[in-house]
Amino acid sequence: MEQALPDPERRLQPATLEPLGHPDAGLESAVGEEAEGARDEGPGDGTMMENNFWLKKIEISVSEAEKRTGRNAMNMQETYTAYLIETRSVEHIDGQSVLTDSLWRRYSEFELLRNYLLVYYPHIVVPPLPEKRAEFVWHKLSADNMDPDFVERRRIGLENFLLRVASHPILCRDKIFYLFLTQEGNWKETVNETGFQLKADSRLKALNATFRVKNPDKRFTELKHYSDELQSVISHLLRVRARVADRLYGVYKVHGNYGRVFSEWSAIEKEMGDGLQSAGHHMDVYASSIDDILEDEEHYADQLKEYLFYAEALRAVCRKHELMQYDLEMAAQDLASKKQQCEELATGTVRTFSLKGMTTKLFGQETPEQREARIKVLEEQINEGEQQLKSKNQEGREFVKNAWADIERFKEQKNHDLKEALISYAVMQISMCKKGIQVWTNAKECFSKM
Amino acid sequence: MEGECRAPQARSSGLPAGGGGGESPGGDAPLPGSSGSSALLQAEVLDLDEDEDDLEVFSKDASLMDMNSFSPVMPTSPLSMINQVKFEDEPDLKDLFITVDEPESHVTTIETFITYRIITKTSRGEFDSSEFEVRRRYQDFLWLKERLEEAHPTLIIPPLPEKFIVKGMVERFNDDFIETRRKALHKFLNRIADHPTLTFNEDFKVFLTAQAWELSSHKKQGPGLLSRMGQTVRAVALSMRGVKSRPEEFMEMNNFIEIFSQKINLIDKISQRIYKEEREYFDEMKEYGPIHILWSASEEDLADTLKGVASCIDRCCKATEKRMSGLSEALLPVVHEYVLYSEMLMGVMKRRDQIQAELDSKVEALTSKKADTDLLTEEIGKLEDKVECANNALKADWERWKQNMQNDIKSAFTDMAEENIHSYEQVLG
Numbered sequence: 001m002e003q004a005l006p007d008p009e010r011r012l013q014p015a016t017l018e019p020l021g022h023p024d025a026g027l028e029s030a031v032g033e034e035a036e037g038a039r040d041e042g043p044g045d046g047t048m049m050e051n052n053f054w055l056k057k058i059e060i061s062v063s064e065a066e067k068r069t070g071r072n073a074m075n076m077q078e079t080y081t082a083y084l085i086e087t088r089s090v091e092h093i094d095g096q097s098v099l100t101d102s103l104w105r106r107y108s109e110f111e112l113l114r115n116y117l118l119v120y121y122p123h124i125v126v127p128p129l130p131e132k133r134a135e136f137v138w139h140k141l142s143a144d145n146m147d148p149d150f151v152e153r154r155r156i157g158l159e160n161f162l163l164r165v166a167s168h169p170i171l172c173r174d175k176i177f178y179l180f181l182t183q184e185g186n187w188k189e190t191v192n193e194t195g196f197q198l199k200a201d202s203r204l205k206a207l208n209a210t211f212r213v214k215n216p217d218k219r220f221t222e223l224k225h226y227s228d229e230l231q232s233v234i235s236h237l238l239r240v241r242a243r244v245a246d247r248l249y250g251v252y253k254v255h256g257n258y259g260r261v262f263s264e265w266s267a268i269e270k271e272m273g274d275g276l277q278s279a280g281h282h283m284d285v286y287a288s289s290i291d292d293i294l295e296d297e298e299h300y301a302d303q304l305k306e307y308l309f310y311a312e313a314l315r316a317v318c319r320k321h322e323l324m325q326y327d328l329e330m331a332a333q334d335l336a337s338k339k340q341q342c343e344e345l346a347t348g349t350v351r352t353f354s355l356k357g358m359t360t361k362l363f364g365q366e367t368p369e370q371r372e373a374r375i376k377v378l379e380e381q382i383n384e385g386e387q388q389l390k391s392k393n394q395e396g397r398e399f400v401k402n403a404w405a406d407i408e409r410f411k412e413q414k415n416h417d418l419k420e421a422l423i424s425y426a427v428m429q430i431s432m433c434k435k436g437i438q439v440w441t442n443a444k445e446c447f448s449k450m
Numbered sequence: 451m452e453g454e455c456r457a458p459q460a461r462s463s464g465l466p467a468g469g470g471g472g473e474s475p476g477g478d479a480p481l482p483g484s485s486g487s488s489a490l491l492q493a494e495v496l497d498l499d500e501d502e503d504d505l506e507v508f509s510k511d512a513s514l515m516d517m518n519s520f521s522p523v524m525p526t527s528p529l530s531m532i533n534q535v536k537f538e539d540e541p542d543l544k545d546l547f548i549t550v551d552e553p554e555s556h557v558t559t560i561e562t563f564i565t566y567r568i569i570t571k572t573s574r575g576e577f578d579s580s581e582f583e584v585r586r587r588y589q590d591f592l593w594l595k596e597r598l599e600e601a602h603p604t605l606i607i608p609p610l611p612e613k614f615i616v617k618g619m620v621e622r623f624n625d626d627f628i629e630t631r632r633k634a635l636h637k638f639l640n641r642i643a644d645h646p647t648l649t650f651n652e653d654f655k656v657f658l659t660a661q662a663w664e665l666s667s668h669k670k671q672g673p674g675l676l677s678r679m680g681q682t683v684r685a686v687a688l689s690m691r692g693v694k695s696r697p698e699e700f701m702e703m704n705n706f707i708e709i710f711s712q713k714i715n716l717i718d719k720i721s722q723r724i725y726k727e728e729r730e731y732f733d734e735m736k737e738y739g740p741i742h743i744l745w746s747a748s749e750e751d752l753a754d755t756l757k758g759v760a761s762c763i764d765r766c767c768k769a770t771e772k773r774m775s776g777l778s779e780a781l782l783p784v785v786h787e788y789v790l791y792s793e794m795l796m797g798v799m800k801r802r803d804q805i806q807a808e809l810d811s812k813v814e815a816l817t818s819k820k821a822d823t824d825l826l827t828e829e830i831g832k833l834e835d836k837v838e839c840a841n842n843a844l845k846a847d848w849e850r851w852k853q854n855m856q857n858d859i860k861s862a863f864t865d866m867a868e869e870n871i872h873s874y875e876q877v878l879g
Contacts, residue, residue, distance in 0.1 A: 230745075230748065233748070236741050237741045237742070240737050240741060241738065244731065250727040250730070251727040254720060254724050254727055255724065257716070257720045257723075258717070261720065264709075265717075268709045268710065415751040419751070419752060422752070422756065422759055426758070429762065429766075433874040433875075436874040437874045440868075440870040440874070441871060443863075444867035444868060444871065447863040447864040448864050
């Protein structure tokens with residue numbers, strides 16, 4: 001469903017990068033709204049704010065997946081999967097939901113959305129997408145992206161992503177996100193028109209900053225270590241879990257062979273026959289029970305994977321801080337050296353090596369007028385530099401404050417979600433044991449009747 | 451349910467003493483302790499009088515049945531054995547206790563071998579003392595088995611563990627292998643002791659009691675190598691002829707053995723595979739738990755939950771370990787023993803067929819040659835008896851074996867199920 005441009009009343013604007021320090025748009029107001037939003041208190045899937053798109057409670061679901069063929073940028077035929085996104089608004093009074101929007105998106109469009117959010121909200125821990133390719137597979141799972149099980153799990157992951165963005169107090173207000181849900185055609189162009197790709201920090205710059213920064217906020221350094229540890233431990237865990245699942249599958253399935261052989265054997269036995277036959281049946285039940293068990297476990301693995309990818313999002317925020325801090329330090333350094341130059345010129349002492357100093361020595365002193373001119377230029381530059389430094393400092397502080405607020409929010413979310421996931425994993429194991437007890441009790445009864 | 455001693459009834463007409471039935475002249479042979487009370491002992495015990503018929507037959511042809519020159523003049527009919535035992539002792543009372551333990555390695559210039567200590571405790575009169583301790587090596591067990599097979603070609607002799615397992619063995623004498631073998635040898639001797647006929651075999655007694663040098667000299671006596679070879683040649687020649695008319699019940703038996711052998715072999719493979727998979731599962735689980743502990747080190751709120759999960763995984767590990775040891779100690783050896791039994795059974799069937807084939811060939815000779823009819827007839831008569839004995843012995847033993855098998859398999863699998871239940875309960879607890 002195509003929608004016209006949003007109602008001018010609705011205060012949706014992409015938080016742009018430059019005016020971060022500006023008081024009237026973007027961050028400050030967003031923070032203000034965030035505070036209001038928090039007070040308003042709503043359930044996870046949409047904040048309720050007046051003058052806000054989320055006027056009523058909304059529900060987002062990724063309800064279907066469909067295989068499609070089309071032509072790609074190089075005019076070659078390709079197959080891809082498209083996902084149906086449905087948005088419903090729920091009327092307060094009678095609780096019925098009305099379908100307001102529904103459109104199809106493919107995975108690459110989700111990626112585009114996320115990359116956009118990363119650029120425009122560097123202080124936010126942006127929710128991750130489900131994995132692009134199947135990893136941590138064990139032998140029964142397919143690594144094929146077209147495999148129906150994989151597609152199903154991805155569908156759930158994409159829905160989860162949208163819900164997380166929609167329930168984030170700041171991200172939910174983004175116009176591009178709104179359009180993602182409502183404007184099928186032309187969305188890509190709209191995103192690209194924001195020019196966000198140009199505004200993205202280059203990887204190289206970020207890497208450079210990471211190595212060279214002298215005084216990053218200690219909390220961010222710790223956070224970076226934490227995210228490294230989290231990533232390494234979760235990926236290790238997922239790997240071993242996949243192997244464990246593989247082995248468990250083997251144990252259960254081999255028992256199924258008993259079923260077949262018992263059944264054949266029972267044909268020649270007179271007294272043992274019945275017992276063997278029914279015991280064999282229970283062996284079959286046992287062997288087939290593992291499929292459901294492991295399917296549930298896969299869901300648990302996906303929950304862990306989300307936080308594996310969240311670790312990367314955490315690191316992105318840390319990198320941004322380091323970049324800003326490095327920028328600040330460079331600016332300060334630059335300013336300091338200019339001041340010194342100025343001082344030297346004014347006092348006539350040469351303490352630092354400079355090319356000008358050398359040439360002056362070689363080719364003779366410059367005229368006082370020349371010197372005055374240079375001093376003036378430098379003083380202008382110093383003024384500018386001081387202004388810039390001041391605003392950079394403020395930017396930096398704002399960033400740290402806002403980023404840390406979101407990080408706290410994230411920590412709470414993480415602890416809550418992971419605890420739930422671990423508990424549900426334990427519940428799964430318990431149910432598996434109970435099933436096992438039941439099957440073997442039945443089998444034992446059959447055996448004893450032989 | 452078929453009683454174990456029913457088989458000879460097929461032969462006799464079921465009439466009381468003096469009644470015809472069967473080829474043998476009726477008569478009273480001295481049966482120690484024979485009285486009417488025996489008939490009351492157990493439902494399975496046959497009428498005494500019928501035993502007398504059997505006895506006649508057997509004592510007439512003792513030389514054919516019993517090639518063991520050292521055997522005392524004791525009837526070797528399984529039925530009379532059962533009756534005898536039941537008279538002298540209370541039913542089901544064991545009077546022969548054997549243990550096999552203490553494997554020891556002996557190194558000589560030529561070879562290295564293992565001997566096992568065998569302790570026998572008995573209250574039987576025919577043994578000189580009540581306790582014996584000897585050392586035997588695998589070769590000695592082989593000898594014993596061969597002797598038993600010769601003496602009782604159609605009885606089901608318990609199987610010996612294999613000579614050596616070819617695949618997956620680095621050296622012949624690793625500890626697991628020795629222990630498995632020791633247990634199997636222990637079972638072997640005890641099964642012989644529990645067998646109503648075999649338990650009184652003279653070679654068995656010598657095996658249990660003689661000192662090393664006595665055993666060697668005893669071994670040298672008995673049918674020589676040449677005569678044994680001669681028998682084998684004849685046997686092979688006969689088996690070439692094929693069995694023309696195998697009685698119905700033996701056809702069934704053969705059929706059963708074939709299918710049983712197939713299935714038990716499969717079950718052996720499956721059980722081994724399960725053990726292997728569980729072992730690999732265990733190995734992975736061992737690594738799984740500690741990861742959670744590692745993770746808990748970098749978390750605050752989640753630490754307790756993570757540690758909890760880790761301890762559950764540990765419990766899982768322990769339960770799996772216990773399950774595996776249960777498998778390897780109970781189920782796997784039993785299943786494997788019956789794999790060997792099924793091979794043994796095929797051998798028994800062959801031997802029975804051979805005996806019958808011998809008879810058949812002579813009958814053929816009689817009908818075709820018509821020469822030396824008297825001699826042939828006499829031979830045929832003997833052979834017929836032989837066949838008769840063989841068949842009956844087999845049938846009796848067969849029932850007994852089946853019963854045992856049923857019980858063994860049943861308890862093995864029931865125990866396994868029990869183990870599995872326990873292991874799940876342990877994890878839940």
